[in-house]
Amino acid sequence: MDDRIKCKQAHVTVDCVVFGLDEQDLKILLIQRGYEPFKGSWAIPGGFVNADESLEAAALRELKEETGVQDVFLEQLYTFGDVHRDPRRRIVTVAYYALVNLRDHTIKAATDASNAAWFGVDDIPKLAFDHARIVETALRRLRGKVRYEPIGFELLPEKFTLTQLQRMYEKILEQDIDKRNFRKKILGMELLKELDEVQVDVAHRAARLYRFDEKKYRQLREKGFNFEI
Amino acid sequence: MDDRIKCKQAHVTVDCVVFGLDEQDLKILLIQRGYEPFKGSWAIPGGFVNADESLEAAALRELKEETGVQDVFLEQLYTFGDVHRDPRRRIVTVAYYALVNLRDHTIKAATDASNAAWFGVDDIPKLAFDHARIVETALRRLRGKVRYEPIGFELLPEKFTLTQLQRMYEKILEQDIDKRNFRKKILGMELLKELDEVQVDVAHRAARLYRFDEKKYRQLREKGFNFEI
DNA sequence: TTGACAAAGTGTATTAAATACACTATACTC
DNA sequence: GAGTATAGTGTATTTAATACACTTTGTCAA
Numbered sequence: 450m451d452d453r454i455k456c457k458q459a460h461v462t463v464d465c466v467v468f469g470l471d472e473q474d475l476k477i478l479l480i481q482r483g484y485e486p487f488k489g490s491w492a493i494p495g496g497f498v499n500a501d502e503s504l505e506a507a508a509l510r511e512l513k514e515e516t517g518v519q520d521v522f523l524e525q526l527y528t529f530g531d532v533h534r535d536p537r538r539r540i541v542t543v544a545y546y547a548l549v550n551l552r553d554h555t556i557k558a559a560t561d562a563s564n565a566a567w568f569g570v571d572d573i574p575k576l577a578f579d580h581a582r583i584v585e586t587a588l589r590r591l592r593g594k595v596r597y598e599p600i601g602f603e604l605l606p607e608k609f610t611l612t613q614l615q616r617m618y619e620k621i622l623e624q625d626i627d628k629r630n631f632r633k634k635i636l637g638m639e640l641l642k643e644l645d646e647v648q649v650d651v652a653h654r655a656a657r658l659y660r661f662d663e664k665k666y667r668q669l670r671e672k673g674f675n676f677e678i
Numbered sequence: 679m680d681d682r683i684k685c686k687q688a689h690v691t692v693d694c695v696v697f698g699l700d701e702q703d704l705k706i707l708l709i710q711r712g713y714e715p716f717k718g719s720w721a722i723p724g725g726f727v728n729a730d731e732s733l734e735a736a737a738l739r740e741l742k743e744e745t746g747v748q749d750v751f752l753e754q755l756y757t758f759g760d761v762h763r764d765p766r767r768r769i770v771t772v773a774y775y776a777l778v779n780l781r782d783h784t785i786k787a788a789t790d791a792s793n794a795a796w797f798g799v800d801d802i803p804k805l806a807f808d809h810a811r812i813v814e815t816a817l818r819r820l821r822g823k824v825r826y827e828p829i830g831f832e833l834l835p836e837k838f839t840l841t842q843l844q845r846m847y848e849k850i851l852e853q854d855i856d857k858r859n860f861r862k863k864i865l866g867m868e869l870l871k872e873l874d875e876v877q878v879d880v881a882h883r884a885a886r887l888y889r890f891d892e893k894k895y896r897q898l899r900e901k902g903f904n905f906e907i
Numbered sequence: 908t909t910g911a912c913a914a915a916g917t918g919t920a921t922t923a924a925a926t927a928c929a930c931t932a933t934a935c936t937c
Numbered sequence: 938g939a940g941t942a943t944a945g946t947g948t949a950t951t952t953a954a955t956a957c958a959c960t961t962t963g964t965c966a967a
Contacts (some may be wrong), residue, residue: 459690504759530733654933883962
């Protein structure tokens, strides 16, 4: 028998863990709830899925509405559906994670009734619902995935130095990396396009700028190439 | 504003891609639909989520009801929520994949009104809804994950030979593996417990039997050990 | 009983990749 | 033009991956 039609209980939301990287830390974007339940608590941005939009479209829309963030890397993370994860009623949430670069995306400081702010991943306040678990899951995914797929570039500006790139890996993976070995490896992958530009406005020797080579990446991926760091 | 309450449209189902391994092939378990839409089509097992059960519990229940399969490895795969993936109404499905061993799990040949049958992954019929896409996603996940986490054991009987283990990797990854190098590597990981038993009822020299060492695995995983094949 | 068969089981040399490690070059500041 | 802060570079060593072929063992049937 086809029972699909029977299900009138669970409602569907999307929630999104937004990662950003500044000079110091890996950060996530939180909003402060303006309504009950958990009024005043920090939470990750999210909301209901409209009848005529896909899950991903809903995640992008909520992100834009609540934080002003758009044009970002977005990937589905996991779906959380514990019976009592929302104290009011049964809600299943499809969680996504997004990677943005803090330079190009200025975040709306406030929405209708709520604040939005960045928190270092080692300095996250108590969160509403089961959002702590969602954030944990997202961190694990990011740490796992950044090692073998070149997604970390999404956290950097379009043009970046090799040192910035290395710092990104160091902050996400929480381990130091040898500079010479790192450069040997990352340049050997041929995923970077060396630009004829250098840093500006630095009080020391300016570093060469690079850009992630999307086309090359797609070519190499076709061939089953391995991008492990 | 908290819009969570508004969402009265999308309904939630779970669907499950069940993998099994026989002497010849990697297989998946399909059921033949007894009702419209897609009456008579093959589909992966699944159904609605009850108000008082978690997503995983729902997946396990449906699996048992529709195919008799229980006590299996089950992991959430991806959530599919395209607006028109079901022709009748908006349905979001949380897909899981399961690994079973065909020896220990005899599958119910038929449920209430439907057949259940195994199909080689290279020989899958046209499927209902977007199930072809779900199966594809599951295959990609299995192929990716089996390389760096010891989940493939779930497809084998509790006691197995090194040759069976190697065949499992060869069938999933669709590539030949060198026997001596494979043994060197897998024994070097110390995930296998060598038993004092050998195969029975074979018309040639009997091979030694091994068992996956769950405790050792957990210990090594704690230490950030790498299980890449 | 023995010869044919089928799969089990085993070691080494070569190549490639990962790691460890420290100094010189350059551009700016004062 | 001396000081300083970061950029940029090469080699030797260790470790892991790969390539490769024969001997052993047990069963079966003549």
